[in-house]
Amino acid sequence: MSVVAVIGAQWGDEGKGKVVDFLTEKAKVVIRFSGGDNAGHTVINPYGEFRLHLIPSGIFHPQVTCIIGNGVAVNPSVLLGEIDELQKCGIDASRLFLSDRAHLIMPYHILFDGLEEERRGGGALGTTHKGIGPAFADKAARLGIRSGDLLDREAFLTRLSAVLEFKNAILTKVYGVSPLFLEEIYEQYCSYGERLAPFIREVDSVVQVAVLRKEPVLLEGAQGTLLDPDFGTYPYVTSSSPLAGGCCIGSGIGPTNIDYVLGVFKAYITRVGGGPMPTELRDETGELIRERAHEYGTTTGRPRRCGWFDAVAGRLSVQTNGFSGIALTRLDILDVLPVVKICTGYKLDGETLSSFPSSAVTLARCQPIYEELPGWQSQTDEIRSFEHLPSEARRYVTRLEELLSCPVGLISVGPRREQTIVVKSIW
Numbered sequence: 001m002s003v004v005a006v007i008g009a010q011w012g013d014e015g016k017g018k019v020v021d022f023l024t025e026k027a028k029v030v031i032r033f034s035g036g037d038n039a040g041h042t043v044i045n046p047y048g049e050f051r052l053h054l055i056p057s058g059i060f061h062p063q064v065t066c067i068i069g070n071g072v073a074v075n076p077s078v079l080l081g082e083i084d085e086l087q088k089c090g091i092d093a094s095r096l097f098l099s100d101r102a103h104l105i106m107p108y109h110i111l112f113d114g115l116e117e118e119r120r121g122g123g124a125l126g127t128t129h130k131g132i133g134p135a136f137a138d139k140a141a142r143l144g145i146r147s148g149d150l151l152d153r154e155a156f157l158t159r160l161s162a163v164l165e166f167k168n169a170i171l172t173k174v175y176g177v178s179p180l181f182l183e184e185i186y187e188q189y190c191s192y193g194e195r196l197a198p199f200i201r202e203v204d205s206v207v208q209v210a211v212l213r214k215e216p217v218l219l220e221g222a223q224g225t226l227l228d229p230d231f232g233t234y235p236y237v238t239s240s241s242p243l244a245g246g247c248c249i250g251s252g253i254g255p256t257n258i259d260y261v262l263g264v265f266k267a268y269i270t271r272v273g274g275g276p277m278p279t280e281l282r283d284e285t286g287e288l289i290r291e292r293a294h295e296y297g298t299t300t301g302r303p304r305r306c307g308w309f310d311a312v313a314g315r316l317s318v319q320t321n322g323f324s325g326i327a328l329t330r331l332d333i334l335d336v337l338p339v340v341k342i343c344t345g346y347k348l349d350g351e352t353l354s355s356f357p358s359s360a361v362t363l364a365r366c367q368p369i370y371e372e373l374p375g376w377q378s379q380t381d382e383i384r385s386f387e388h389l390p391s392e393a394r395r396y397v398t399r400l401e402e403l404l405s406c407p408v409g410l411i412s413v414g415p416r417r418e419q420t421i422v423v424k425s426i427w
Contacts, residue, residue, distance in 0.1 A: 002259050003217045004426060005247045006327075008224030009263035009317040011271040012242075013297070013304060015329035015412055016264050017041025020057040020220045022410075022417050023262075026427045028215040029065045030058030031207065033250030034240045035222030036073035036105060036135065038128040040297070044415045047089055054079050055096060056220050059086060062095075065210075067203050070101035071240060071250020072222075073135040074147060076192035083199075097206065098199045100148030107185055108167045109134040115175050127273070136239035138163075147200050150193030157186055204252050211257050216427060219247040219258075225317040226271075233360045236275025244321040262409065262426060263323035265314065267331045267396075270304040272297050276364035279307035279343045293333045308341040308370065311403040316356040318406050325409035325424065328397060332413040337375040340396055343368040344403060373399065381414045386423050 004023065008014050021043045024030055037053035044050075045060050052059075054074060056066040068074060083093045109131030116134075117127055127133060138144045143163050149156045161182060168179035193200075210217050225231065227238040228246075240246065244261045248254060268289055271277045280286070286306045289295065295304035317323070334340055346353040346366035357363045376390035383389055389397075389411075397408055411421040 002214045003211060003219065003253060003257050004260045004262060005219040005221065005244050005258055006262050006264060007221045007244050007247070007321050007323070008242055009265045009314065009321070009323070009326070010224045010269050010310075011226045011277075012039065012222075012224035013270050013272065013295075014224060014264040014266050015327075016221060017043045017052065017057045018329065018412060018415060018417075019262070019264050019327045019410065020218060021045060021060065022420050023218055023426060024058035024061045024064055026216050027058060027061070027064055027218040029067065029207070029210045030056040030218045030220055031067040031069050031251045032056045032220045032222065033069045033071045033247045034242055035238065036130060036132040037075050037078040038130045038132045038238070039222035041220075041222075042415070045417055047091060050086075052082060055082050055086070055093075058218060058220070059093065059096065060091060062092065064095065065206065066096045067206065067251075068096070068098045068102060069203070069251045070099040071246065072099075072102050073105050073132055073139075073240070074098065074102050075105040075130065076150075076189065076196060080192065080195055096199055097201050097203050098147050098196060099203045100146065100151070100200050102147045103135055103139045103144040104147055104150075104189075105131045105135045106145060106189075108164070108171070108180055109138070111171070111177075111180070112167075115177070133239045147196065150189060151197060151200060153190055153193075156189070156193075160186055160189075207252055211253060217253070219251055219253070221247065225321060226313055228320075231316065231320050233275045233363060236273065236360055244323075260324045260426060261321055262325055262327055263317060263321055263406070264327045264329060265309075265317075265400075266329050267309065267334055269307050269310050269313070270295055271307075272302055272304050276360055276366075277305055277307055278312075278346060278363065278366050278368045279310045280305050281307050285337070288336070289333060292336070293330055308343055308368070309400065310343045310368070311400070312343060312346055312354065312356050314400075314404050318404050323406050325407050325426070326401075326404065327410040327412065328400065328408050329412040331393065331397070331411055332379070332381045332419075334375065334396075335380055336377060338377060340373050340375050341370040342373070342399065342403065344371050345369040371399075381419060383413060384418075384421060386411065386421055389421070
């Protein structure tokens with residue numbers, strides 16, 4: 001196995017950071033390929049507990065080269081803050097590279113994000129106000145500024161001047177707010193460029209050499225499949241593709257070089273922000289799951305909406321990503337429940353749906369059809385083999401495999417690296 005992609009299979013927050021940190025033990029290169037600092041990965045290891053938003057979770061392994069790929073929208077201030085924090089803890093950041101093709105989040109992106117959410121009022125999408133959507137919109141509109149632009153001050157000033165003139169026209173004439181100052185942004189981003197210069201580089205050659213040499217490469221996804229702008233609950237989605245297909249575009253690795261696609265599912269499901277969620281639990285069970293798992297956003301601190309495992313959404317995720325296997329996380333959170341439920345279909349206007357609707361409006365009207373299984377009501381956090389799990393827990397896992405038509409390769413029963421059950425080796 002040379003290139004392994006780790007993909008969020010639900011609405012994000014599935015525990016990808018822990019899975020990447022675990023798998024990186026055998027990796028040589030880890031590449032973050034999508035999203036921005038609107039996605040956070042929590043990693044707990046011998047160095048401590050870390051919340052990373054841009055730097056790949058493989059940074060804690062000294063043999064690994066970590067790359068922030070061209071598909072990531074980068075806030076330079078956030079990235080520098082993460083580098084500083086890691087270095088304070090004695091973690092070497094010299095193995096970190098930032099693609100010179102990666103687009104930058106500019107002050108006007110963050111401003112537009114907040115203004116547009118305010119304009120939507122009750123129909124707000126629930127964005128993180130990090131400027132991610134506007135940054136990717138500019139990328140598509142050919143108005144973006146890339147990290148490599150910071151290395152040429154004269155060219156950067158020319159490009160920033162033209163873009164800012166356009167942005168200020170919108171700010172003043174459409175939103176009725178004060179314009180931004182060119183000199184202020186220019187000086188600020190030039191100072192970012194000076195500090196980031198050792199990290200910014202053309203990374204294509206590094207990636208291609210690793211692939212040609214068959215070195216273990218890990219592609220680290222952000223967010224989840226159900227937030228994909230094409231296949232997710234549009235418009236309640238993110239602005240870059242978290243799918244397995246997106247990892248090729250965001251890293252520069254061709255699809256025929258991807259050897260294994262690992263889909264990360266929680267043993268239940270969560271969501272942050274607006275949008276329909278058929279299995280959401282607005283009761284004591286939902287609150288119990290939230291508090292046991294501390295389901296609060298790594299980036300925003302917002303409480304996550306919790307619900308039973310949705311196999312209808314899960315099947316869409318398996319199909320659109322072509323998962324080779326599944327990493328099932330947070331199984332231990334369900335340890336205390338006498339009964340666990342799985343959504344196997346939806347009811348809509350008296351009919352049964354087995355597939356995930358393309359319309360968020362339709363999905364909001366769907367009622368879940370549940371299959372109940374007995375809980376195991378015993379601790380699993382110290383168990384290290386599938387055979388030693390309680391029989392009810394094993395039945396739950398195998399039932400998910402049946403419903404998703406995909407094998408489970410890893411099971412996480414806690415946040416630490418060692419709290420991982422390897423059912424089938426990935427590498």
